[in-house]
Amino acid sequence: MGTEDIRRQSMNVFRMKLLGAKVHGVTSGTATLKDAMNDALRHWVTHVRDTFYVIGTVAGPHPYPQMVRDFQSVIGREAREQMLEAVGCLPDAAVACVGGGSNAMGLFYPFVEDKAVRLIGVEASGLGIASGKHAASISAGSVGVLHGNKTYLLQDGDGQIQHAHSISAGLDYPGVGPEHAHLHDIGRAEYAAISDDEALAAFKMLTEMEGIIPALESSHAIAEVIKMAPQMNKDQIILVCLSGRGDKDMHTVAEAMGIEL
Amino acid sequence: MSRIAETMNALKQKRTKALVPFLTAGDPDLATTEALIHVLVESGADIIELGIPFSDPMADGPTIQLASERALAAGTTLKGVLELVARVRRRTNVPIVLMGYYNPVLCYGTTAFAADAAAAGVDGVLLVDLPPEEAQELQPHLRRNGLDLITLLAPTTPPERMRALAGAAEGYLYYVSMTGVTGSQQVNPAAIADAVRDIQAHCQVPVAVGFGITTPVDAKAVAGFADAVVVGSALVNIIAAAGRSPELLNEVRAFMTALSEGVRTAE
Numbered sequence: 026m027g028t029e030d031i032r033r034q035s036m037n038v039f040r041m042k043l044l045g046a047k048v049h050g051v052t053s054g055t056a057t058l059k060d061a062m063n064d065a066l067r068h069w070v071t072h073v074r075d076t077f078y079v080i081g082t083v084a085g086p087h088p089y090p091q092m093v094r095d096f097q098s099v100i101g102r103e104a105r106e107q108m109l110e111a112v113g114c115l116p117d118a119a120v121a122c123v124g125g126g127s128n129a130m131g132l133f134y135p136f137v138e139d140k141a142v143r144l145i146g147v148e149a150s151g152l153g154i155a156s157g158k159h160a161a162s163i164s165a166g167s168v169g170v171l172h173g174n175k176t177y178l179l180q181d182g183d184g185q186i187q188h189a190h191s192i193s194a195g196l197d198y199p200g201v202g203p204e205h206a207h208l209h210d211i212g213r214a215e216y217a218a219i220s221d222d223e224a225l226a227a228f229k230m231l232t233e234m235e236g237i238i239p240a241l242e243s244s245h246a247i248a249e250v251i252k253m254a255p256q257m258n259k260d261q262i263i264l265v266c267l268s269g270r271g272d273k274d275m276h277t278v279a280e281a282m283g284i285e286l
Numbered sequence: 287m288s289r290i291a292e293t294m295n296a297l298k299q300k301r302t303k304a305l306v307p308f309l310t311a312g313d314p315d316l317a318t319t320e321a322l323i324h325v326l327v328e329s330g331a332d333i334i335e336l337g338i339p340f341s342d343p344m345a346d347g348p349t350i351q352l353a354s355e356r357a358l359a360a361g362t363t364l365k366g367v368l369e370l371v372a373r374v375r376r377r378t379n380v381p382i383v384l385m386g387y388y389n390p391v392l393c394y395g396t397t398a399f400a401a402d403a404a405a406a407g408v409d410g411v412l413l414v415d416l417p418p419e420e421a422q423e424l425q426p427h428l429r430r431n432g433l434d435l436i437t438l439l440a441p442t443t444p445p446e447r448m449r450a451l452a453g454a455a456e457g458y459l460y461y462v463s464m465t466g467v468t469g470s471q472q473v474n475p476a477a478i479a480d481a482v483r484d485i486q487a488h489c490q491v492p493v494a495v496g497f498g499i500t501t502p503v504d505a506k507a508v509a510g511f512a513d514a515v516v517v518g519s520a521l522v523n524i525i526a527a528a529g530r531s532p533e534l535l536n537e538v539r540a541f542m543t544a545l546s547e548g549v550r551t552a553e
């Protein structure tokens with residue numbers, strides 16, 4: 026794990042350690058997710074005979090994007106069934122945040138053939154696309170090859186990978202799973218971008234109104250729903266993926282609000 | 287005949303092996319790299335592997351990662367590397383292989399890259415994260431311009447895949463001496479000799495061995511069976527330690543001379 030993410034996600038790191046994990050800090054590059062992926066791949070090729078590589082998102086060399094999609098699809102299959110049971114029809118739109126894109130791919134995949142269901146992935150626009158400090162690979166990146174997959178990347182004119190920025194560590198990655206790039210290119214899914222400030226506002230709104238504290242990553246999806254809903258009819262249905270709890274983000278949110286814990 | 291084939295054939299006539307130093311272009315800057323290449327050639331390099339710096343060098347250990355970072359900090363671009371090769375080419379016939387990652391090449395444009403690299407005097411290209419199965423975007427352009435796409439084999443490459451890749455190899459085959467990244471461990475020559483001989487039996491091109499060769503003793507041992515010996519991190523470490531000091535060229539010359547002596551006296 027990048028040392029910057031260890032800092033931002035100290036609650037999660039503490040939990041991982043309680044569960045018995047050994048967490049290696051990665052200091053190379055930007056010390057975030059992409060650098061942790063570089064070092065994990067380096068470790069894997071060095072110990073390939075007795076080490077299994079696993080990744081928590083739908084990126085990386087084949088067959089990882091496919092494997093992670095299939096595992097994560099439980100979300101979408103159950104959501105689809107429950108939707109039919111509870112409402113009697115499919116949703117008009119399914120919305121999820123996109124870092125590497127696993128929770129979104131898991132939600133979308135069982136709906137891909139349901140052409141009437143809009144699929145909307147939400148990337149992090151950080152401090153704004155124009156600022157250059159964002160993580161919106163599909164919305165503002167270009168095609169390249171990194172970590173064994175061809176996809177949309179944040180890169181400069183020489184093909185060097187650029188730093189991503191998002192207030193949420195889980196979206197702070199300068200690429201996106203290749204199947205999202207494909208769904209975008211064939212026009213099956215749409216990709217929006219939500220800024221740090223919009224995500225924080227959505228975080229507060231969901232917390233106050235529903236008593237549900239969403240992860241900062243998931244808050245990007247919530248923010249997009251808050252934007253979309255007023256444009257839709259009252260009887261239309263939006264399915265949103267709440268990919269995680271916000272307990273882990275208390276420090277970051279407090280810091281953003283200028284509160285010392 | 288290509289410069290790589292010519293060089294390797296000439297060495298074969300002399301019953302000797304090739305010494306192939308690797309250095310990262312632009313570390314610490316392109317002018318120094320240019321001076322270094324001439325020193326390498328004068329002190330026994332038969333082929334030069336020139337690293338294209340990349341922000342995310344996944345197959346490299348800390349030594350070459352840092353070299354990449356220094357080169358990028360100095361403003362090195364792929365275009366700048368090609369211009370460097372063109373300048374070097376005016377003074378030397380040494381085969382030059384560009385080694386790196388696919389994204390800078392893809393971003394440059396595969397058609398333009400192949401044409402510009404050939405015009406600059408590049409002889410081969412080795413891209414560690416471009417598996418042969420995915421090379422169709424680049425390889426036809428390289429071929430049209432007379433450039434070799436060098437392939438890698440690892441200790442974990444299954445025999446069937448080894449035979450297929452060895453049979454189709456261009457320029458030379460690069461055998462990675464261990465499972466791991468560059469500069470991570472020391473080579474164990476005795477442990478890889480049989481694997482290298484097996485590959486040689488299946489291919490028409492020379493077999494180079496790299497990763498973990500750091501001393502003249504290693505170089506001599508590996509040259510006992512391999513056709514070419516690649517030395518990277520050990521050289522990059524010297525460049526890193528000397529930086530822009532006036533001693534840099536002499537230190538590199540001394541190290542290369544010792545390596546060359548090892549390779550020439552291999553049996």
Ligand SMILES: Cc1ncc(COP(=O)(O)O)c(C=O)c1O
Binds near residue numbers: 126195
């Ligand atoms: C709660 C949560 N949601 C979403 C993500 C983003 O990952 P992905 O885009 O793969 O779903 C993360 C990543 O760490 C996360 O922790």
